[in-house]
Amino acid sequence: MSRRRVLVGALALLLAGCTSSSGALPAGSEVVGKAATAMRSVTSTHFTIKVDGELPNVTVKDAEGDLNAEGQSKGRAKVEQFGQLIEVDYVLVDEDLYFKGPTGGFTKLPAALAGGLYDPTAILNPDKGVAKVLSSARDAKTVGSDDGAHVVEATVPRDVVAGLVPGIDADVKARFSTKDDRLTDAVFELPTGAKVSIALSDFNKSFTATPPA
Template sequence: MLPRRTLIGSLLLALVAGCTSSGGGGGDLPAGSELVTKAAAGMKSVTSTHFLIKVDGELPGVPVKDAEGDLNAEGESKGRAKIDQFGQLIEVEYVLVGQDLHFKGPTGGFTKLPAALAGQVYDPTAILDPDKGVARVLAEARDAKTVSSADGVSVVTATVPRDIVAGLVPGIDSDVASTFTVREDKLEKALFELPSGAKVTVELTDFNKPVTVTPPA
């Protein structure tokens, strides 16, 4: 038989462990549906952002492997991208302003093309488009579940219907398992994992900082 002092100590340890377990469990996490709804509303008010896009694997019809730049809600953007051209990665610069896409390859200067051609490669301005960008992706996410939440940052898993996510990430032909990292009412990171094994990551920073885009000289 255990001494009385040892028995009491064991009971106290068990009680403390039980309280700690229940206090840190999933029941205390904010609801995933509430988090993505709040972030969807918050992203609709974003006027500008810095973005980073990475593609791991193959997306049908999408040659972009990664891109980084700045954009505003008026549909203007500037930055750089790496494009797969005949099996080789080529880094390009771009300026999207007004009705024009200014495009510069590894050599030579900028070439001016119709802005509509941006969609044939990847149109980053879709990110802040309320009808097809991150705000709609968040609003239409299904089965949202919070997996962690601390210091104002929450990670939520969900499924996004293919017709919704395709507005943001072209080349997708099925529903997508997604992981969202949100801080307060803003989306900081979205990870889309396709059934084929390909992954697309979108990271957003510098919300609402002034972004001015002018045509290159």
């Protein structure tokens, strides 16, 4: 009976130790710091962007495509125009934006005028993209963690997040999801209630864009 008590006690201590270890969450600052470092070395990614609500001077409601760190991107977007959503295909290459609406061919527009349409290549820009946003996050707190994936809530200063998402003019609440130290999802909530969601996947796959014929 005495030996049984010893074995039960040892098992209880072992299980308690495992629970404590597995339940410990990494510091939020550590998670976003590692993600910022990892995202600076990403050369390409697939992305989706969704805007829920209104952003001043930004007409894009959602977009999906591929982009690389050289500033090239190709995909499609839904743009609000005269109260209606219009789906367009776009190609961004050599600092020029080509877009095609429901009818007709591609039209060339200087990339400098693409701000209202949103420039997705900002995502991998180390000076204003997700790496900058992650490294500038304040009061980061890990709220979930499982098998290499972490969820962190934080606040991002308006001057930093505006470099990634134009039209934001206030500090925002952010929720970051990472997997193997890379950012997979980011949700920014504005004081007005509007939300911007960005999802990233297919990191470092071979991708280049060329001007449409």
